[in-house]
Amino acid sequence: MRLKVVSWTTKRCVLLIGLLLCLVGWSQEAADETLARAEQLLKRAQVAQGIARQKLIEQAQRMVSSLPAKAREPLDQALNRACISSSPNALQNALHEIASYRATLSSEFASPAPDKVRAQLNAIFAEPDMQPPPKPLIERVGEAIGKVFEALLRSLARLLGGLGGTGAGSWGVFVQWVIIAMLVLVIAFGASYLMGRLEWRRGRRVPTVLDADQMMDARLLSSAEWRALAHQLLAQGDSRAAVRAFYLGLLRLLHEARLLDYDPARTNWEHLMSLRSPTLPDPTTRERAYHLLQPLTLRFDYLWYGNEPTTLEDAQRFEQAFETLRGMVRTDAQRVA
Template structure:
């Protein structure tokens, strides 16, 4: 038996294997593609050219996106590669186009919230759709307006300006009508008074100042405390930021990375190039932080718990590295 056909098949598999692997790696789910677009958009908005080029390289490798129904959609980011190849890339124009792409993906990647039907029912059961829950004042005003309609059943419509009009008849305003109009005027004045007082109280209500970058923690424990406080207050976006700072401050305290506020996230990762295990654990933490903080991507409880585990994994690995050394 000749071995020549077998050798031909083996050579064909050898040469075709890289293309098969590249074809598989060029596919991405719609959710991951949306997160990558938001991170790239955030880098373009803040003018981080180094981070933008790195993320653009990841986007350029994607040729197909798997939609929620299982179908594959072809994508081509050649325009982004060409725009970044210019001597002076137009970052605002790139950010605007990426933002338009994110908006175009919204109908496909953002289904209606689980409580949308309950919210609709709650609104529909309130006035003016449901009049059963109206207060006594609303019912009285409705009765008053119906009474005025009965007292003036034959009030003509306002004619066109170029048509002659008849003079008003003062006899039509009986004493009862004047009493009703006086009561209505007093009620209206009272409503305006209470409305103005409510607006005045609302404008005097104390407003809690939002958390700013000037309150950045300087130690790992302080960052963890601020993250816990933000999570308890329902501000998961700030909690994500403080947990990311906690990871960087922990690495700084272990002597593995010097934390510098002037450096970008990708530059911090680049400084860990000689420590691949630590860099690989910190990379998803950086990606989630960019998507939530700069890309304003919402994060639910399950995703936040997974993010906390990623930060804890960075701390656990560096503890083992420090004990081994």
Template sequence: MFGIPATETASDSLVTDNSPIEKRHFEELTDKYSGNDYIYERTVEQSGWWTRFKQWLSDLFQKLFNLSGDGQASSFTEVALKIFYVVVFLLVVYFIFRAIINKEGTWVFGKSSEKNIVPVTDIENNIHVADFKSLIEIAESEKNYRLAVRYYYLWLLRSLTNAQLIDYDVEKTDSDYLYELQSKDNRDQFSYTSYLYNYIWYGEFDVNTQQFDKAKHAFTTFINNVKA
């Protein structure tokens, strides 16, 4: 009647949704969102022991140094803890290094004794500082009689040098030392003890307790005579 097409009137009409409505229940909402993951604010008492410790430390620093505000105290605490970590790390490194040095026995000028245990491979160059008594005791306890005889021989050379009967040199041979000895008795004893040393050490023979005791007696007798 008014000149409006019928198709335009049909497109402007409302569409009714007749699908069933699902009713939602919220009875478990409180329980579902009340776990630890949904607690965004905690008191100091509810925090872990490390957080409580840092808070206690922060409060302590704030009182001791009159720090203004919790923020400054917290920053001061973090710096103090970092310094503490560094100090602990350096101490650990120091004690590890010290243990390695003591184990290797290369701390030649240590304070624990007047004469120190030096490595076997360098013993000939350090006979004047070596603690032969301790070295021999260790070798005997391990039943390493060959090594003990070697220590006795070097101990003898040091004793002869200290008595000014020979002039020790790592490059010298037994014949050189024998030539330097003036006394026939000293030459005879040195010939015998050097023979024992060469036979046992360089011959690489297994030495039993009885054989070692005989060699030990010969070396100790000669060393004591030289000292006397």
């Protein structure tokens, strides 16, 4: 499903870029054609006299009025002078302005080569961020179990379809469905037990201590793991790193509760302001979380980026905020990547 979504998104991007290129080419051709017509009118005006000359110049003015006002300003001035003056030099200056406009138009809006555009698009779509993310282990195991189960059902249908011979009637079908139901229950209970053990082990696992370069992305650990890591760092006497772990745990906790769309490319203050985004759910809880994190974010900047000495009281303050936030968000918040 993810691959299909990425593929459809890619197609839409390609179509959009192609449409933009077509629009650029079309606008260039339309402007160039307008200027060419105006140039023909002015050349006819050079050999005309009196009212005929004046009408040809006015037609040229109306012709170029569809061009962008800022870009055609020198051309309008030259045409106005040609209307007022009967000097041949005035028309010659207007023709010169048209030629300059056409030269500028072709240099600014030249359509790129299709091969170059295609190569650039291929380079963009080859970036790691454009590739479909790998499926989690549990999802892949579930798909494998589903395929095995489907194959088993087909095998049972072939094996038990003739149970009891042709005279067995509905009895053979009944036995077949009883066996299938028992197998479904056994597999379901086994899968539930296995997933429960995996989650229990994940909750019990205490993460190893990360260095400063690794403690930059709240997605590396769950909120509970960030909390456990902070306690480890406190036990080792590293209050500064413990404050960092508690703060990342706060961001991760909001992300798990779907109150914050965490992005490691954003700053802490951008994450704080996103808590007031109208597109996210539960505005009351988000507003309470905003007021909780605002002074902590300011203090964290002084401690982490300002290199102020970090005390045990600072770590306890961040831990207390973590516990407060954990009591505010939903206890059944789903774990998200």
